[in-house]
Amino acid sequence: MKFGIKLILSLCFISLSFAERDMNDGHWVNTEAIVNASPRRAPKETDIPENFSWQNKDGVNYLTLVKNQHIPQYCGSCWSFATTSVLSDRIKIQRGAIGPDINLAPQVLLSCDKVNRGCYGGWPLLAYKFIQENGITDETCSPYLAKSYRNGADCEAEHICKNCNKFGECWPMEEYPKYYVDDYGFVSGEEDMLEEVYNWGPISCTVALTEELHNYTGGIFEDKTGRKNRDHEVEIVGFGEERGVKYWEIRNSWGSNWGEEGFFKLIRGVDNLGIETNCSWGNAINTWDEGKQVIHRISDEDRTKFQKEKLYQHIKYQFTRRDLEEDVHNTRCRNDNDNYSGEQKILTPRPHEYLNSKDLPENWDWRNISGISYASTWVTNQHVPEYCGSCFLQATTASLADRFNIHRKRTDINFAFSVQSLMNCRFGGLCKTGGHPIEVYEYAHTDGLLHNSCMNYESQDINEEDRCDPINVCRDCKGPSFAEGEEDPLQNCWAVENPTKFYASEFGQLSGVEEMKAEIYKRGPISCGIKTTPSLYDYKGGIYSEVREITDLTHEISVVGWGKAENGEEYWIGRNSWGTYWGENGFFKISMYENNLGINRDCTFGVPDMKRSGLDEISLEQQ
Ligand SMILES: *[C@@H]1O[C@H](CO)[C@@H](O)[C@H](O)[C@H]1NC(C)=O
Ligand SMILES: *[C@@H]1O[C@H](CO)[C@@H](O)[C@H](O)[C@H]1NC(C)=O
Ligand SMILES: *[C@@H]1O[C@H](CO)[C@@H](O)[C@H](O)[C@H]1NC(C)=O
Ligand SMILES: *[C@@H]1O[C@H](CO)[C@@H](O)[C@H](O)[C@H]1NC(C)=O
Numbered sequence: 001m002k003f004g005i006k007l008i009l010s011l012c013f014i015s016l017s018f019a020e021r022d023m024n025d026g027h028w029v030n031t032e033a034i035v036n037a038s039p040r041r042a043p044k045e046t047d048i049p050e051n052f053s054w055q056n057k058d059g060v061n062y063l064t065l066v067k068n069q070h071i072p073q074y075c076g077s078c079w080s081f082a083t084t085s086v087l088s089d090r091i092k093i094q095r096g097a098i099g100p101d102i103n104l105a106p107q108v109l110l111s112c113d114k115v116n117r118g119c120y121g122g123w124p125l126l127a128y129k130f131i132q133e134n135g136i137t138d139e140t141c142s143p144y145l146a147k148s149y150r151n152g153a154d155c156e157a158e159h160i161c162k163n164c165n166k167f168g169e170c171w172p173m174e175e176y177p178k179y180y181v182d183d184y185g186f187v188s189g190e191e192d193m194l195e196e197v198y199n200w201g202p203i204s205c206t207v208a209l210t211e212e213l214h215n216y217t218g219g220i221f222e223d224k225t226g227r228k229n230r231d232h233e234v235e236i237v238g239f240g241e242e243r244g245v246k247y248w249e250i251r252n253s254w255g256s257n258w259g260e261e262g263f264f265k266l267i268r269g270v271d272n273l274g275i276e277t278n279c280s281w282g283n284a285i286n287t288w289d290e291g292k293q294v295i296h297r298i299s300d301e302d303r304t305k306f307q308k309e310k311l312y313q314h315i316k317y318q319f320t321r322r323d324l325e326e327d328v329h330n331t332r333c334r335n336d337n338d339n340y341s342g343e344q345k346i347l348t349p350r351p352h353e354y355l356n357s358k359d360l361p362e363n364w365d366w367r368n369i370s371g372i373s374y375a376s377t378w379v380t381n382q383h384v385p386e387y388c389g390s391c392f393l394q395a396t397t398a399s400l401a402d403r404f405n406i407h408r409k410r411t412d413i414n415f416a417f418s419v420q421s422l423m424n425c426r427f428g429g430l431c432k433t434g435g436h437p438i439e440v441y442e443y444a445h446t447d448g449l450l451h452n453s454c455m456n457y458e459s460q461d462i463n464e465e466d467r468c469d470p471i472n473v474c475r476d477c478k479g480p481s482f483a484e485g486e487e488d489p490l491q492n493c494w495a496v497e498n499p500t501k502f503y504a505s506e507f508g509q510l511s512g513v514e515e516m517k518a519e520i521y522k523r524g525p526i527s528c529g530i531k532t533t534p535s536l537y538d539y540k541g542g543i544y545s546e547v548r549e550i551t552d553l554t555h556e557i558s559v560v561g562w563g564k565a566e567n568g569e570e571y572w573i574g575r576n577s578w579g580t581y582w583g584e585n586g587f588f589k590i591s592m593y594e595n596n597l598g599i600n601r602d603c604t605f606g607v608p609d610m611k612r613s614g615l616d617e618i619s620l621e622q623q
């Protein structure tokens, strides 16, 4: 490998004492990445407005979810978050913000990009080059672990895209969608940066970190220390001018409880914190449109290796069909709540009391209402990094997150609630046993839900004695990155004080097509119990149908709408929590009548309490 130009490596290093600043003295960057860099694409427009934001462009949010690189423990991975969020956001822009967000996985870069330095820093240009050559998966294949190849993460096939079963066994997926970088390159200087952001989408830039920036809570930040030693990477998503002060609008990767819901503004045009010196951009190849998908198939080599090492054949689809049919291993993740003793909370008339489902549209899909996607909380995978029966949390929090997005008209933060925070309070049930969906709504009503960037999904039950310990409910951590085998990687972590909470005002149960349609149409997605069967595991697309006598509902999913096929068959549109490699990008269609898999039997809903969540009420009637 040839080394040449010396460039500063962004280390994402943050320490309140700044005692180890020498870590960012510089790094030799592989010249190939620079040689491969492309010139910027020609601008479509050179007339740049005074204010512009991809977070709210004509009332649509083109940005993907705010993340926190510092949980479950500190990792200097800002470069991998900045790179994947630039690409994910640009993909969303290219798709017109329709369809579920594609959240590319920073973990793949941390596990496999060995030119960069994992949790000890990296350089976006090298990351783009890696993705151009090797491709990348989304977070439902490879969830964030805050570990890298240098401190405990591996890069076997199963770490790029995995699935797991109830017996603690995991294996590489045979087939899954992959994403590739098309062109990538540099940009610097205010004028070029404005042009690039406005025409093509967010860019990422290296900045110098200061203690003041770490303490930032809002407004236009201006560094007075003059620090230019760039050691952090952030994403510019817009720009503007306020009372004569020009600023950049920037997304950080420190979670939504930092700054202005995860964002900050920085004075523009004076290279403050060095932000106008070294920026990069990258575009993805279109592999999402119908017919253009790139499906990765496991190589013979990987399969053989896995079979040898882990008896792959035996666990491939974890159980025999008869096992599944009879659920001999008790894979249920939802407990029947027919006998739920708690109260429903009903304060306003129920939609089916004043709407007649016969008057409702033939097609209603919260993923695309007049060209806007509201069912935009991310698709999750409850079975990675380990198997966990958390469907009762996944389906309920996804329905509520979509409902918050509906209320906010999708113009500000992307809602996604932390399932792990709930699990760490052992609320409603456990990974091992599954749980009760309605109790999750009850919890949202009494205690409130937290943003996903409080605690990311580790798919593990917590010990009874640590239950609801604040550091396990909403956490943040500082550097340095722990070394492999270090005893307590949490020694530099603390509980976030007063994290923003999101409440439900009402919640209740419903069943049957009439009630379901009215509730979904008027107030948004609901969650419903179904029976999982062997054929459902194998579902790849189309309208699923399986009518049988259902004795109990073993799984919980979210219903985001309905439709009518050309042959007149009506169906529900469901969101599952089995990753994007399952079904239609994680979603499915199921025949509406005759109670297929018991879907019409026992559903639940929650209504966002905007006022108590500190959010402006945007009336649904205005939409
Ligand atoms: C940042 O916040 C910490 C903790 O509140 C405080 O001790 C420190 O003085 C602040 N630093 C600056 C530069 O404001
Ligand atoms: C830009 O935004 C600021 C603050 O929101 C506002 O005061 C100003 O009028 C806006 N300028 C334009 C041209 O919209
Ligand atoms: C619900 O109550 C009925 C009647 O008391 C009982 O037969 C059934 O087993 C109960 N179901 C559950 C899941 O507890
Ligand atoms: C979204 O819905 C509109 C009709 O409201 C339709 O014209 C458009 O093709 C749909 N977009 C996608 C990507 O399905």
Ligand SMILES: CC(=O)N[C@H]1CO[C@H](CO)[C@@H](O)[C@@H]1O
Pocket (backbone or CB within 6 Å): 007, 008, 186, 187, 188, 277, 278, 279
């Ligand atoms: C393309 C670009 O902006 N490169 C700059 C990166 O930073 C170094 C060191 O400050 C500059 O010399 C380069 O011009």
